[in-house]
Amino acid sequence: MNRMTLNVLNIAIAAVLATGISACNKNADAGVAGAGTSADAGVKYAKVTSVEPVRSTVNNPKQACHDETVTSTAPPKDEHRIAGTAIGAVVGGLLGNQVGGGKGKTLATVAGAVGGGYAGNRIEAKNQHGQVTSSVERKCETVNNSSSKIVGYDVRYEYNGVTRTVRMDHDPGDRVEVQEGVTAVSAAR
Structure with missing residues (x-):
């Protein structure tokens, strides 16, 4: 065989082989597709x-705070009303001393002092007022904060x-x- 014939034959074999490999690959791809x-x-x-x-x-407790106005009354300076009782007793005693004579005068003075002391106490109680004050206080408490x-x-x-x-x-x-x-x-x- 001559060289040219050999080349043609090699080319023909290569073409047949290439076509066969391509056909095999197509069949393999079809087999994979068929498997899927x-x-x-x-x-x-x-x-x-x-x-x-x-x-x-989940509970995440948190602190909730708010301002609150608090009103308070301070007791009066003379909460036992000693001044009113003393002044009432002196005035009552003086008035009782003006009444009567002798032992009656002494009895009237004592009665006037007791009555005046009681009256002075009651008058001071009626007119005496405590001092009212207001202040703002911060109040805090723990509250539940649940989420789902x-x-x-x-x-x-x-x-x-x-x-x-x-x-x-x-x-x-x-x-x-x-x-x-x-x-x-x-x-x-």
Whole structure:
């Protein structure tokens, strides 16, 4: 064989080989695609019958403060009303001393002093007022500050006539994917 024939033959063999490899690759790709399709055909779903959110409550107590006006009455300076009693006794004694004579005068003086002391005490009580003061005080108390958040979902589903429950991290919708009777984590809508 001559050299040119050999080159043509090599080119022809190379072309046949390239076409065969390309055809093999196409068949391999088709086999992979077919495998994915057959895997998808085996997916099974269960009907969701109920979904209940699972909540976690956290209490973070906090301090609440407010200003409050407080009114107080200071007792009068002479809360026993000694001045009124003393002045009333002196005035009553002087008036009683003006009445009568002898032992009656002494008795009138004592009675006037007692009556005047009592009257002076009562008059001072009626006219005496304590000093009223107002001040603003800061009052604080600890109050509950609760918050609730969803931490998962209890999903009840029916598969092959059997009802099961599983906790999931999301609401799956109307159906869940199952594999050999076990719930998958992915949602199926």
